[in-house]
Amino acid sequence: MNPRIIYLATADARGHLMRAQLLSRALIERGAEVRVLTTSEEGATFLGEFGIAAEVLSRHYAVQFDAQQNMLRAATDRNVARYLFNPRHMLRDIWRLRRLMADIDLLVNDSFHPALLVMGCLPGWRNKVVHVYGASLRRALQSNFEGRLPHWLARAFAAAIGFELGRARARLQHDFAYAEAQCTASGSFNLPTPVALAASQAPTQGARAAVYLNPHFRDPLLAEGLEQGLAAAGLDSLRVGEGYAGRPGWLARDPQWVEAAASSALIVSAPGMAALSVAQVYGRPILLLVTDQPEQLGNAQRAAELGLLHEVVSWQGDASAFALALQVAAQRLLAAGQSDASEGAVRARARLEAWVDCLLELAEAPS
Known part of the structure; x- marks a missing residue:
């Protein structure tokens, strides 16, 4: 049976x-x-x-x-x-x-x-x-x-x-x-x-960030700051978040997000185990949006201990300051290059x- x-x-x-x-x-x-x-x-x-x-x-x-x-x-x-x-x-x-x-x-x-x-x-x-x-x-x-x-x-x-x-x-x-x-x-x-297995890891044309925010993110000012910061860093972006469904430029869900992340210039997400695993397996730099969620704070510290290529930003309620911090962090990640992702699917x-x-x-x- x-x-x-x-x-x-x-x-x-x-x-x-x-x-x-x-x-x-x-x-x-x-x-x-x-x-x-x-x-x-x-x-x-x-x-x-x-x-x-x-x-x-x-x-x-x-x-x-x-x-x-x-x-x-x-x-x-x-x-x-x-x-x-x-x-x-x-x-x-x-x-x-x-x-x-x-x-x-x-x-x-x-x-x-x-x-x-x-x-x-x-x-x-x-x-x-x-x-x-x-x-x-x-x-x-x-x-x-x-x-x-x-x-x-x-x-x-x-x-x-x-x-x-x-x-x-x-x-x-x-x-x-x-x-x-x-x-x-x-x-x-x-x-x-x-x-998830990514069918392709070929880099997308132009610098593109793969953004995933879980449904608890709903603050429109946070989304505004994120959009402005990525644009200022010269990045196009795939932005996915159920909390921003209906906001221009955002998708509520995308079953192909991991594939997009595997071929992106960088990933933007809270430091959950899934996002960190995608970054590690597929060799992508990751920009971590840290909030007051106990296990994710621990994950961010662990990423630092392991030398995973990452930057950390936090939301303090000011969209302009957040956009600038995100821009600077993204530019540092882009300048640092990327690790070998050839064995990601394996x-x-x-x-x-x-x-x-x-x-x-x-x-x-x-x-």
């Missing part, structure tokens, strides 16, 4: 959805039956652009952000508390997932959906739950209450998350900087963040195959 997998991708980060569509299609090509769930209609629409028909589990759980992609911690805490303690929210989702689990081999949790954190540590369910998460996101989650609650409570929260993860069938931790797949302990794996394929091999082995092994 073909392996049967449900992939739940939370929609508050498009990187989770990108991973879901990449891995789902690759698993299906290898003979698996894959059903994709997500947590918003917008997430389902995003997946639909890639040919993935996803169902919405429920909209009740979501991390909260402002219009500049700064994480709203108090609002997120309130949302999570309502989700956990309202019986029409998490318990309802667990009831639905319980019925779905009866006929599958694996249920993938990407990333940290509370219902599957609970189910993944309970008898009868835990042997089918596989947690997928970025290394920096796990650190950010477990340190979420440091400095905001008494030390012992913050440590208890971190320990509870570690316990829930440790009880599940497996943990697939990813990072853009991992060189290869490794099994670090029983059921624990470190995997390089998967990247590296991308190796990453993807490592994930598929790991998930299929877990699905086919006795639980």
